[in-house]
Amino acid sequence: MAFDQITTIFLAVLFLTIGTFIIKKVGIFQRFCIPAPVVGGLLSMSETYSTNNLQLVGNHLAVYF
Incomplete structure (x- = not known):
């Protein structure tokens, strides 16, 4: 996910x-x-790390189901 300049400053x-x-x-x-x-x-x-880990878990679950 990419952010523009305004979102990054916010x-x-x-x-x-x-x-x-x-x-x-x-x-x-x-x-x-x-x-x-x-x-x-x-x-x-920590928020970025947890968000990325949730996406990885979601991708692994999608493979199994």
């Missing part, structure tokens, strides 16, 4: 905002000075 701002929110709520990130872009990037990476 997703980057969204994950940055979510990362900022998570940092304010979870004290361990503040204690170790983990920046919001790192938290948002890890969240984005």
Whole structure:
């Protein structure tokens, strides 16, 4: 799936905002000075990884059924 420039910027701002929110709520990130872009990037990476794995599982199931 390919994104255009507007969608990419929107997703980057969204994950940055979510990362900022998570940092304010979870004290361990503040204690170790983990920046919001790192938290948002890890969240984005985990979402992308889980989405790709679900697609792979779906493709394998389609072969069996």
